[in-house]
Each structure stands twice: as structure tokens, then as C-alpha cells.
Amino acid sequence: MNLPKELTARIAEHLSNVRKNLGTLPSDEQKEILQSVESHIYDALEKRSRETPTSALLDAVLAEMDPPESYSDLPFVPQKKKSWRKLTFILCGLAVVVLTVAGIKGWENKYPNIFEHWNHNGKIFEGVGVDTFRMGATRKQLIKALGVPDKGSTETFLQWKNNHHVHCLIDEHRGAFELRFDIGFAGTTTKGITFGSSEEDVLAAYGKPDRIVTNNQAKMLEWPAQGILVWLTPENGVHQIVVFPPYALPYNQPAADSNANPVGRWTSVDFVSAPELFNPQVKSWPKELDLKALTFQSNGQTDRSFWTWSEGILHHSGDNTDAKFFIKQIDGKDYLFMEWMSGDVMLQWQPSKYYVLKREDLKLAPPSQLNPVAYEQTPHTFKVGDDIVLNEVLCSSRQFAIGDTVTVKGQYSLSSQSEATLLLTCTGGQSSTTETQRKSVTKGSGEFELTYVIPYQGCSHLAFYDKVTHKSFWNLWFGTKEQVEEIEPTRKSMQSAGTDISAR
């Protein structure tokens, strides 16, 4: 069931009020109860009507349910201690609210339609609004100008449909950020479009729209760069005008790369409403990103204990959620788009937003930062006559950690094949390699020096690879004691099975 934003906002408000009354119940129980209450609302709406529910229908459903305060009346819900001091504070607060509302009410009645008194010349400015009912206005400013909002308004949605035929989306950070004008509002856009204007008139005024959405009853035409969209029907023409801050057209992105390997470290760069709105040149999320970075490991783990991954799904063991992710290469860089399963998604059934993470560039440390380090190594698996001897291992730390530069120096002898590639990688499917970590060798012996940056948690792996089959035929793993112990079962199973790992 797709609910209009206004209704989902009201449901969210009801759930929020219930939550406030759940006392000191553990959060998992609170969450369960809230999920039950939310499902109840949707089930009850569906039982009453198979069509898109209206505000009146939601009123009826909520009226039949217990008020949120009832959830605090139960003997099995631990109560917060109340004190006379707190009660006095609440009563004082209530008194202030009542007096304020009474004052505003009186003022509102004096000017039943405030827009008539504003000097806006009947114009709705695209991307701006009308006088005080404008982009960025605060809640306080709007209430002062337009009066007490209609019933059904919430923290993020304010409406004055009864007196002024307007409503808006608002939040603490941006203020009003989407202004909507309904039939009844006396005004036209600066390009002469008003309620009842035909689609032809609208197209002539604004040109070809960048986005068109149609449903059974209506069509939406949007011009993002001009900060305006209209809803219209063939019979009645324009019936709603919406203005918002102009935004750049979506960046022309390539398709997702379904074969891309997520293993490695990623840094968060943006948080977007939809993947196609991401533009690497312009960060759209105005605030700090909570998730700073994420490392996908080759064994299906991540550097967060609660997240595991497999085939484009990131599973959260705590919330029991599955978030989809995919990788796109934009301007030669890998970007990972990951659904963010926030409370809005889980409790309010909103579409998920996306974290955008960029694959970290692996930069080699300068030679001056590399020092000889102690290391452990596995017994090597090999073909008779071939050999590699490690003379020295240099690393930028003693931990062989993610981001460390590793250099190996040694000697090789190759006799089983006429040529091969000597490759230094990290276990578990490193997706790409650089010139510094591979060397083409021919039959005979010689010295080598290979360098790479450890891209994710794993064990460093040195091997000969067949130039034709790309299979390894001589393998050695080295790193810390723990890393080597972790890879040992894999090595043994390869050895007993007589199989080699493929070059990646």
C-alpha cells in the first residue's frame, strides 16, 4: 500500500508518541511493540479500503486505537518516576503553549488569509516561494506568519490548507524546503502558470520537463534546475504547484558493474536519496556522514562485527536487515552504493536512502618508511625444480595491516615452465594488481623485488602463475603469526586436493 507522504508522516508521529510512553522498556521490546502498532495501522487501513487511504480514514483508524498515553498505563511497563517539580514544569509549559496559541489564534482571525496582505504581486517565485512562505523559513517564522497549522501537521510537515491552501515540508536543518500550493491559492508563477493551466501552457512556459511521473489520475512534470514542478490532470489542468531549491540535473552515471568485487576499504563520500542523484563533483548531504568508512573482507565479514556480506547483500545481524549494495565505476573510480536501513525505512516503510562510498586509493609508502620486519611464512607448495627464496620483507608497520606497504626481495628459480608471472597479492580475491606487484620471469633463475599495498585484512601471498592458464603452481603465504595460522587450513586443503588457486 503506497501512502501519501502526509499520512506516513502522521503514522510516524503516532509511533513516536507511543514510543515516548513505553517507559523504560528495553529498546528491543519497544521496537517490537512499535512494529506491531505500525502493522496494525496499515492492516486496519487496508481492511477499510482497498484504495489509497485518505487522511479522514487514517483519523478513523487512529481514533479506534488507544491513545499513545495508554501505553504508559500498563502495570508491566516500567514507569519513569514523576516528581512534583516535573509536573510543575509541565503545567507551566502547557500554560505558555495555551497562551501562545490563544494569541496566535486571535491574530489569525484578524487576518483570515494572510497572503492577501503580503506584497507578492500574486507571484509564486520558482525555487523561492512567496514572501515569508519561502525556502528556508523556520517553523517559528511560518507559524508567526500563517497562524497555527491545521490538524495533522507534524514535525516535518506543516499545513494551512483550510485558510491558505498551502503546505510544506520542513526540517530543523534546512527550514522549509518544499513549498506546495493547492487550488484556491490566489497566485501565478512568474511564468504565468496558475491553477487550471493546461499541459500545453505549462510546456510552453517551462519547456521540456526533465522528469515526468504519471499515475492513474495525474501527471507530474518537474524542472529541477528551475526549482518547480506541477501536478495536473487532463480534465482540470494544473491542480498543485510545488517549488523547491533548484538542483543540478542528475549526473549521467554508467550502469552498475555486477561483477565488481567489493573486497577492500571504502570511504563514505555522500548520502543520497537515490543512486542516480549522486554526482561525484557535488556532495549533496549537508551534514557530517555518520558512517565514515567500511572494509569488505574476502571471507564475507566486514570490519563491523554486525555486518556480513554476500552477493550484493549486506546483512545486519542486530537489526536482521538485508541492505542491497552495488558498485559503479564513475570517472575511473569505483563507487559503492549501499541502502541505508534507517528507522525511516524499517518503521515508516519509507524508501531507503543510499550511502555512497569510494574505493580507497592504495598509495605506496615511500621507501624511507619501509623497514625490515619479522614475519611468519607457510611451507610452500610447489612443482619440483621451481623455488623462491625470501631474502627480506619490508613493511611500513609490523602488523601487515590494511593500507601497509609491503616489499619482498628474494631469488627465484624456474625450471618446470618456460615462462611465468611472479605475483604478490593479498589472499581472497584481490580484484586488480599494479606493475609493482608482478614480474614476468623466464626459465632460469634471478632476483626479484615486488611491492604492494595491503588492500584488506588478509595474508600476503607470493606465487608463480602460469601465463596461459593463469593458475598458480608455486605458493607461499607470509605475514603475522595470526595471518599465517588463519590461511594454513586453506593451504593444507589445497595441497591435499592437489588444486591451485586461480590468478585473479
Next chain:
Amino acid sequence: MDSWITQLRKGLIELCILNLLEQGESYGYEILQSLQQIEELIVTDSTVYPILSCLRKDGCLKVQIKPSVSGPPRRYFSLTSLGRQRAREMNLYWNNLQTAISRLKSGKVGEKT
């Protein structure tokens, strides 16, 4: 409402939920609708959903989340073996209590049936 009625109701609602789920799994709204057929229980959402949560936490119920066409996924509750045991014990206690009270009211306290 008097505290003793509230407490008694809570216990009875638990008993009713367990008996209801003996017949098969069900989700919150459906459970509520079924219980509301017993007028005397005065069952509302703020009573039932916290009890379902408590029973789940006590290990009497297990939850399976399934998609719903009406909105968010539904939480289907069903009895665990512990829940079935609890239902048997509660039903036995309830039956014994009813019998004892009947005897008390008819002045037959102490008589064996």
C-alpha cells in the same frame, strides 16, 4: 480501572493468546481482532502488543517476519514448545481454579470430585 482487574485481565489475555495460537500462527492485528470478540476482556492494542512482546521475550512465542501487501512486514507469532507447556499449565490452573471457586460458591469446599 481497579488494579486487581488490570492484573487479572493481563493474565487472562495471556491465557487467551496462548490458546488462540494453539490453533496456528497469527499476526498482531489478527490476534487483536480475535480477542476483541470476547467483550469482557476489554482488549485493546496497548494491552495486547506489549503482552505479545513479553511472551516472545519469555520464550513462549517465536516470531516469523513475512511480507504484507498492506504495508510493513507482518510479525507472525506462533507457540514454542515452552509456550505450549505454559498454555497447558495455565489451562490446568484455570480449570482447577474455576472448579474450586464453583465449589466454594456452592458450599462444597473440601469435597472430592
